[in-house]
Amino acid sequence: MPEKQQSPTGRPRDPDVSERLIAAALEEYARTGWQSFTMQGVARRAGVGKSALYRRWTTKEELLIAGVESVALPLSETSDSGNLREDLTDAATRILHHFLDPTGWATLRISVDSTASPTMLDPFQERVTQAIRSGITAIFTHAADRGELTSDVPVRPLVESLVGSILVHVLSMPFDVRDDARQNAAAHVEPLVDVIMRAASPQPCP
Amino acid sequence: MPEKQQSPTGRPRDPDVSERLIAAALEEYARTGWQSFTMQGVARRAGVGKSALYRRWTTKEELLIAGVESVALPLSETSDSGNLREDLTDAATRILHHFLDPTGWATLRISVDSTASPTMLDPFQERVTQAIRSGITAIFTHAADRGELTSDVPVRPLVESLVGSILVHVLSMPFDVRDDARQNAAAHVEPLVDVIMRAASPQPCP
Amino acid sequence: MPEKQQSPTGRPRDPDVSERLIAAALEEYARTGWQSFTMQGVARRAGVGKSALYRRWTTKEELLIAGVESVALPLSETSDSGNLREDLTDAATRILHHFLDPTGWATLRISVDSTASPTMLDPFQERVTQAIRSGITAIFTHAADRGELTSDVPVRPLVESLVGSILVHVLSMPFDVRDDARQNAAAHVEPLVDVIMRAASPQPCP
Amino acid sequence: MPEKQQSPTGRPRDPDVSERLIAAALEEYARTGWQSFTMQGVARRAGVGKSALYRRWTTKEELLIAGVESVALPLSETSDSGNLREDLTDAATRILHHFLDPTGWATLRISVDSTASPTMLDPFQERVTQAIRSGITAIFTHAADRGELTSDVPVRPLVESLVGSILVHVLSMPFDVRDDARQNAAAHVEPLVDVIMRAASPQPCP
DNA sequence: TATTAAACGAGACGGTACGTCGCGTCTTCTT
DNA sequence: AAGAAGACGCGACGTACCGTCTCGTTTAATA
Numbered sequence: 001m002p003e004k005q006q007s008p009t010g011r012p013r014d015p016d017v018s019e020r021l022i023a024a025a026l027e028e029y030a031r032t033g034w035q036s037f038t039m040q041g042v043a044r045r046a047g048v049g050k051s052a053l054y055r056r057w058t059t060k061e062e063l064l065i066a067g068v069e070s071v072a073l074p075l076s077e078t079s080d081s082g083n084l085r086e087d088l089t090d091a092a093t094r095i096l097h098h099f100l101d102p103t104g105w106a107t108l109r110i111s112v113d114s115t116a117s118p119t120m121l122d123p124f125q126e127r128v129t130q131a132i133r134s135g136i137t138a139i140f141t142h143a144a145d146r147g148e149l150t151s152d153v154p155v156r157p158l159v160e161s162l163v164g165s166i167l168v169h170v171l172s173m174p175f176d177v178r179d180d181a182r183q184n185a186a187a188h189v190e191p192l193v194d195v196i197m198r199a200a201s202p203q204p205c206p
Numbered sequence: 207m208p209e210k211q212q213s214p215t216g217r218p219r220d221p222d223v224s225e226r227l228i229a230a231a232l233e234e235y236a237r238t239g240w241q242s243f244t245m246q247g248v249a250r251r252a253g254v255g256k257s258a259l260y261r262r263w264t265t266k267e268e269l270l271i272a273g274v275e276s277v278a279l280p281l282s283e284t285s286d287s288g289n290l291r292e293d294l295t296d297a298a299t300r301i302l303h304h305f306l307d308p309t310g311w312a313t314l315r316i317s318v319d320s321t322a323s324p325t326m327l328d329p330f331q332e333r334v335t336q337a338i339r340s341g342i343t344a345i346f347t348h349a350a351d352r353g354e355l356t357s358d359v360p361v362r363p364l365v366e367s368l369v370g371s372i373l374v375h376v377l378s379m380p381f382d383v384r385d386d387a388r389q390n391a392a393a394h395v396e397p398l399v400d401v402i403m404r405a406a407s408p409q410p411c412p
Numbered sequence: 413m414p415e416k417q418q419s420p421t422g423r424p425r426d427p428d429v430s431e432r433l434i435a436a437a438l439e440e441y442a443r444t445g446w447q448s449f450t451m452q453g454v455a456r457r458a459g460v461g462k463s464a465l466y467r468r469w470t471t472k473e474e475l476l477i478a479g480v481e482s483v484a485l486p487l488s489e490t491s492d493s494g495n496l497r498e499d500l501t502d503a504a505t506r507i508l509h510h511f512l513d514p515t516g517w518a519t520l521r522i523s524v525d526s527t528a529s530p531t532m533l534d535p536f537q538e539r540v541t542q543a544i545r546s547g548i549t550a551i552f553t554h555a556a557d558r559g560e561l562t563s564d565v566p567v568r569p570l571v572e573s574l575v576g577s578i579l580v581h582v583l584s585m586p587f588d589v590r591d592d593a594r595q596n597a598a599a600h601v602e603p604l605v606d607v608i609m610r611a612a613s614p615q616p617c618p
Numbered sequence: 619m620p621e622k623q624q625s626p627t628g629r630p631r632d633p634d635v636s637e638r639l640i641a642a643a644l645e646e647y648a649r650t651g652w653q654s655f656t657m658q659g660v661a662r663r664a665g666v667g668k669s670a671l672y673r674r675w676t677t678k679e680e681l682l683i684a685g686v687e688s689v690a691l692p693l694s695e696t697s698d699s700g701n702l703r704e705d706l707t708d709a710a711t712r713i714l715h716h717f718l719d720p721t722g723w724a725t726l727r728i729s730v731d732s733t734a735s736p737t738m739l740d741p742f743q744e745r746v747t748q749a750i751r752s753g754i755t756a757i758f759t760h761a762a763d764r765g766e767l768t769s770d771v772p773v774r775p776l777v778e779s780l781v782g783s784i785l786v787h788v789l790s791m792p793f794d795v796r797d798d799a800r801q802n803a804a805a806h807v808e809p810l811v812d813v814i815m816r817a818a819s820p821q822p823c824p
Numbered sequence: 825t826a827t828t829a830a831a832c833g834a835g836a837c838g839g840t841a842c843g844t845c846g847c848g849t850c851t852t853c854t855t
Numbered sequence: 856a857a858g859a860a861g862a863c864g865c866g867a868c869g870t871a872c873c874g875t876c877t878c879g880t881t882t883a884a885t886a
Binding site for chain 2: 859860861862863864865866
């Protein structure tokens with residue numbers, strides 16, 4: 001969700017203003033979420049007039065998406081070590097950190113909030129939610145290419161299971177465990193990757 | 207999250223007012239989510255003074271939780287057919303419908319929003335999030351009792367995978383597919399249950 | 413303005429409650445006037461339920477008048493030393509103190525406020541405003557009886573001049589002079605009594 | 619009490635909004651006084667947002683003073699006919715009308731209410747109360763210049779007597795006499811001016 | 825170099841929600 | 856029936872943010 005088109009004539013927009021606005025938006029949102037996220041506050045924190053803000057993004061959602069996609073997009077880049085479990089563990093660890101980070105968590109918030117109405121979903125989903133999914137999908141595709149995966153296993157449910165399990169894991173995590181999860185990410189991620197690996201493996205002999 | 211304690215002396219609270227407030231809260235929230243969810247609006251819709259509302263619940267979260275837990279708690283009751291796949295499919299279908307319902311979706315929204323701060327998480331998680339998890343956990347426990355499950359499979363990651371996969375499935379669903387999901391729930395749920403069944407099954411012969 | 417009639421049957425009213433209410437009313441009003449004078453606050457300060465208050469007086473005005481007339485009525489009792497100037501000075505001094513006292517000042521406030529509407533004026537004026545006037549009127553009557561006053565001087569304007577001059581004197585007094593006025597009342601009163609004495613005296617020889 | 623200072627930068631305030639607010643304030647106050655005088659109501663009647671009102675005046679008092687001083691200030695301009703009695707009668711008549719007018723009466727109300735606390739008194743007194751006093755003081759000064767007044771008569775008590783007598787006269791006036799006072803102002807004013815004239819005249823031969 | 829059109833900060837504007845408090849009425853239990 | 860307690864619908868309080876709108880000033884591309 002880039003900023004709105006500007007007129008070709010006249011003084012050009014100051015790119016520094018855009019940057020400061022996006023940074024301010026993420027900081028404000030990370031504080032306490034929707035509750036205290038105000039356009040006014042973003043402009044104030046950025047040291048910018050309200051007009052400069054509204055000129056670029058008309059709604060809170062547009063502004064947040066602009067800020068959040070820069071954070072989420074890197075998740076689509078995954079490693080390719082030649083070993084499925086290793087790649088999955090690496091990706092899962094990064095997703096776990098993503099959901100444990102305030103700014104990363106914002107991704108989910110916006111996604112959840114925008115799922116309610118048809119208007120907002122599409123632009124955001126294509127950019128953020130899909131970014132996460134596509135990275136893991138690639139891992140499976142590579143593994144299948146290597147023959148590490150029986151071809152009869154559908155990939156999409158596996159991806160949804162892995163991403164979803166990490167999400168629910170964080171979602172149902174008591175607050176004082178979050179620090180532990182940040183430091184011992186591997187221990188938290190391993191059982192979840194295990195589930196996927198079992199499901200992806202060839203089934204027992206009949 | 208029940209309403210705040212009332213004093214033993216004086217005129218007792220009108221339970222009808224509480225009911226109207228909760229109903230109004232769910233209706234308002236289902237409209238467009240946080241955006242247009244105002245205490246003022248809830249009281250107005252319920253035909254009730256603001257004081258009667260604030261007397262019972264101080265914050266929007268408290269109010270929403272009160273309304274939402276009546277919707278979420280039934281999810282903890284699961285079937286016990288004697289067949290693991292059948293029970294999982296049944297539970298998963300209900301969870302899918304839960305997340306496709308505006309009021310049910312509110313459950314997730316609140317959960318996501320409250321995860322940011324330590325204050326809100328605990329009461330809500332224990333009541334709603336855990337309700338969903340505990341139902342599925344029971345299914346696995348029963349299956350293990352029946353010997354349908356190899357004892358070396360940890361249950362918790364399986365639960366998180368199932369719940370999470372349904373969640374991500376809905377989360378990444380284009381808006382115009384939602385109606386289809388409501389009507390053909392089985393088709394949407396089956397691949398996800400499959401993943402869990404594979405992961406829960408005894409592993410291939412070495 | 414006595415309290416409202418009570419039913420002849422049933423439990424009689426507690427007179428102590430009435431007293432505490434009136435005392436509380438005066439204290440509350442003396443604090444910052446109309447601004448912070450609330451029925452709720454009076455009942456709270458008196459340690460009494462709201463119903464006990466509303467049972468006795470329906471409006472703030474009724475309650476205040478009940479409280480204020482006990483303070484104002486003594487002003488109608490004046491000295492009779494046999495000397496006009498002396499009596500006037502004595503009465504004027506007491507009126508000055510009355511207007512310098514927070515509770516006494518409340519008398520004026522209520523009077524001024526109630527003058528706007530026809531409903532409240534009569535009961536209050538007869539009791540309070542007239543109390544002040546009648547005392548001074550009596551002084552002039554006695555002086556006339558003694559022959560100290562030429563009979564052609566109308567009394568009413570003299571009374572109004574004396575009371576009014578004290579009132580305006582206080583009204584236009586800088587705040588930090590009020591303490592001085594309390595201690596050196598005679599110095600403040602003398603010039604005003606002088607004016608009245610000159611006006612009441614026989615006129616210059618032609 | 620002018621409106622609060624505005625910043626030199628940014629969009630300037632709309633003077634029309636200020637005018638509408640002051641007019642609305644006077645109308646609201648004239649209705650039933652303090653009782654029903656609400657900031658909310660003033661803004662509503664003026665067709666203005668509450669913010670525009672609070673931006674200019676923070677309290678009811680400030681707002682009322684702004685509205686009232688435009689009404690009271692003209693009282694400081696008095697006639698100078700060369701005849702003391704005539705000038706006094708003229709001034710007294712105008713003051714009488716001032717106190718009989720709802721808006722003019724507000725002057726007194728505010729004055730009385732603000733006398734209780736030190737904060738409010740000064741700005742109001744200097745502008746309104748003194749305006750009335752200074753006009754009459756000027757009349758006496760001119761008369762003294764003409765030799766119409768014996769120099770040993772102090773002016774201030776005379777002024778206080780005149781203004782005060784009119785005030786008390788109105789204050790103790792039954793409601794149904796007010797109309798008569800408006801129409802036959804001369805008859806009401808004459809006895810009061812008489813008192814002042816007698817007091818101001820040279821005293822009887824010893 | 826002078827013109828010009830938009831960007832920019834600041835903040836006014838009519839609204840509306842916030843959470844609190846007082847209004848006057850009512851309902852409950854206790855004295 | 857009095858009394859203490861407090862719930863009830865209502866609306867004002869003063870603050871903050873909404874999105875739009877003027878202001879005066881700055882800035883780069885065009886004429």
